[in-house]
Amino acid sequence: MASDRIPQQMKAQVLTEYSQPYTLKDLSVPELASDNDILIKVDAAGVRDIEVAIMVDADQSQQYCHTDAVLAAGQMKPNPPKFPHVGSHEFAGTVVKTSSSSDKTCPVGTRVGVPGRGYHICGTCFECKDPNNDYAGYSNFCGKGLSNGLSKDGGFAEYAVVDARQVALLPDAMSAANAAPLMCAGVTIYRALKRCRLSAGQRVGIMGCGGGLGHLGLQFAEAMGLKTTGVDAADGPLKLANSLSLKNVRVVDARSTKADALVKEIGEQDGVEDRPNMGLDAVIILPESQASFEYGCSILKNHGLCVVVSFPEGGFNVSARDLVFRDISVVGTLLGTNSDLQEMVSFASKHNIKAISKTYSLAKLNELVDEYNKGEGGKLVVDMAL
Template sequence: MAADLPKTMRGQFLEAFKQPYTLRSVPLPQFSHPDDILIKVDAASYCHTDYVLAEGQMPGFPRSFPHIGCHEFAGTVVSRSDRPSPEATRFDPGTRVGVTGRAFHACRECFECQGSKDPIAQDDKGYSVYCTRAENNGISKDGGFAEYAVVDARQLAPIPDALSAVETAPLMCAGITIYAALKRCQMKPGDRIAIMGAGGGLGHLGLQYATKMGYKVLGVDAADGPLELAKSLNTGARIADARSEQAADIVQQLGGEDGKSDLGEKGVDAVIILPESQTAFDYGLTLLKTHGRCVVVSFPEKGFHISSRDVVFRDISIIGSLVGSNRVLREMLNFTAEHGIKAVAKTFPLSDLNGLVEEYHKGGGGKLVVDMSL
């Protein structure tokens, strides 16, 4: 590592489940692999998965305490290992990069790394976000709630000049996840899509991406703050309050707008499920036309109940979506910069991560980000 780097860094640590974070100083992390790159973290975004992990709802993770969370962050390259891999040499010191948490030290050898059949997750041979042998920043290994982090060069994407670190960090999980989910819907401009949880961290980005992709967009939520946020974006999407508008009524209204008389033709072509609520899942499936596609992003602890009648008699396809490949990540960043898409975010200093968590529990929607410059 560079000789002028500090010997220690500050980080926010989980010491146990269901406990506040603890801020303390520790030695800088060390390299262990030719793909390793040390970055100075500039911004780190809080994800619902950070909450799930801290509550002990991800069996087996973290593997030990103390633990540094955050799997969506952005920073500046400061050094590489003494014998860097070809992938690591692509990132010179001073390069601004976004970091997705998945596939740290992907094995290069497994079925996925040798060539996944999934076009959304497909990367160059030797790397896959679905590698089962890989670690994950912020989940199985330390992440971005610290001043420095060691990352895998193959995880990284250069940040476009138009985006700041604070704007980029939420895109490293929320952005790539909703962007990849939209691609899995396999729609064409003019098709209709519904986003359940439209005012949340993923949902409000999804409203912006979907409208810029040329889709007719219906955003659905069931809380005042997220609904207000979704409406404030002025994307042109229709925003529905699930507490007062029935899915079946919306289906009839959309059918009228589209000039359709057959019930099977009325509704949306695809729906993305972001909340962990069975009610939201059922609402979303009701919105679908016959032969529609339901893309599930959330993973509630007890799962979802799926109606076999929807699957069999209406030919509804239900698929999952995790994240996209590094190729799709870069595509998403360029799309974001080109179309001026922004995460609605509230920032906090690293020292007030627990205050950020308190804000998260208020359920106001949007994203919450640690800005290391504060």
């Protein structure tokens, strides 16, 4: 159940301490550790804020999300990374070795996409015992499970061991470089859109529409038939969002368009004159600023739904008036199940949804990080073929 060409050593980009660049090193190819493990040859790996922020000090990393600041400060709980550490929690590759159980679902040669969560779950907690799980005794929400690229080594290496129950099977037409960004950013925003519970023709807003998750969300929403308002407040991300040229998407610069003015325009388009019924049916909050949260809630109509993806350290201040007098609901979302992941991959393939990305070789990972810090939006991907 293994390829004959698996080497003993591999190249990997390694962190040896916080606030330092990656170092390209030779490491041993990891071994399978359970019946559900598979060894994959990594073909592409996406980079997220977490991998960038771990390289800078805690004060600098406040520009990223709270997870990143915590990780950068060495306070990631409950499973902080151990050095030397291999990052990337969204990657794709080809199966080269299987165990007795994993060979049935992911035989050698299978192309798979790999998200972060769900490695070596406990199998006994209430999450794992949920009868609605995709696999009996397995939940990627298990609190004791490890996460690729965070609490265990991830995809910035030529080989990685992952759980066969954790992966998505990739369509032949989807390249690894296109698949990698979908494994976290893609499934997260796809799940957030599903949480909105909207039908074609209804209105959704995406705060932070020009970022990695946001610009994928615009494409998913368009394919779902939703009328979409994308909002951002930085030149690079706004330029990227506008470049998508989607039919039912309007991109708004929050710096120049106030929430009340936007609501009024939407009301005029819908032929609605009373404020309670003007606005969006749902909004997704991707940035971590209070201003973004308030703007998003302000453009909801009464009884609207606010879906929160981001999680700043201090949380968000929610208006009791919005909750009580406008009946606004606020919910959170985190990734999704393995069936959500596979559904998202199929949907993205069918509708040709792709991340706008730049690719780098594994050896140039630190150059990728420098590019990330420019804040231009989109995704950055390590392509092992380069």
